[in-house]
Amino acid sequence: MPTPRDLAVIVCTRNRATMLADALASIVAAIPEEVEVVVVDSASESSATREVVAASRALYVRSDIRGLSIARDVGLRTTDRPLVLFTDDDCIAVDGWIDPVLDRFADPTVGAVTGRMLDHTLIGRDAPAASLRRCTRTVEGLDAGHGAVMAFRRELVLELGGFDHVLGAGRRLAGAEDLDMFCRVLDAGHAIVHDPACVVHHVNTRDGDSYTALHLGYGLGLGALSNKLVRLRFWTGVAMLAVLLKRTVGRAIRHVRDPRRGAADRAMLRGIRQGFLAGARLRITGTTFIDEHPPEPTPVDAPVDRDTGRTR
Known part of the structure; x- marks a missing residue:
């Protein structure tokens, strides 16, 4: 134990x-x-x-x-x-x-x-x-x-x-x-x-554009995951993609009159499509994608660009 x-x-x-x-x-x-x-x-x-x-x-x-x-x-x-x-x-x-x-x-x-x-x-x-x-x-x-x-x-x-x-x-x-x-x-x-x-x-609740962007990100990841599984375990990947699409389309229809949830569901559906296509362009090693373009290092107290609000 x-x-x-x-x-x-x-x-x-x-x-x-x-x-x-x-x-x-x-x-x-x-x-x-x-x-x-x-x-x-x-x-x-x-x-x-x-x-x-x-x-x-x-x-x-x-x-x-x-x-x-x-x-x-x-x-x-x-x-x-x-x-x-x-x-x-x-x-x-x-x-x-x-x-x-x-x-x-x-x-x-x-x-x-x-x-x-x-x-x-x-x-x-x-x-x-x-x-x-x-x-x-x-x-x-x-x-x-x-x-x-x-x-x-x-x-x-x-x-x-x-x-x-x-x-x-x-x-x-x-x-x-x-x-x-x-x-x-x-x-x-x-x-x-x-x-x-x-x-x-x-404890962290998101609203508006942040909530929609969160679901777009979920969709992007799920779409890429589905693509990877299609390539590694074809029928398993197809089954997963079918489940994802059925669920997401169903939610989008149910929430069509709900501005918050409807927008999030539609964003997730777009993300699944875009993520699947993006995953197809990535190489795989073992069971993971090859990270060919990792982010640049971010130092502590990095200077911030005044125009974009991002670290330089």
């Missing part, structure tokens, strides 16, 4: 020091001291993130190259704990959240465990009822969980080549690095258990 000494909690963050401080406080309060906490600073533009981590018991490590998948791999290589639990800097952990994770990894056939991300308005209230799920088929990676609360056997992820650096926040194909890893874990013959007793609360 795994113990807290076997686990590291990894938080990847960029330019959100205030949110990170709240997340870290909740994590530290909700875990035993034996659990390691690692914060990966994904090319933040100031020292604020480092200062927040210095005030906690967490270990700080920085990547000058932005990208969520890159940061996740930095976290994997920073710890030597056999189990790693990823959560986000805009999530609040609750008491007992790691217990189901450790329990499920007692089964040697389980390669990953996921939990539930609930809205922050439910903090302090009983969570809605939900069922335990066990995923074994590659296409079930679409529904296996969420990157805000996902745990893996560390060596398994490293054996699979780590996260796909072309996918995820910080890159053009700005989503699905979590679902991509779920699919790869399942395709390698390991099960994923979704345990609703493992809960974090999400």
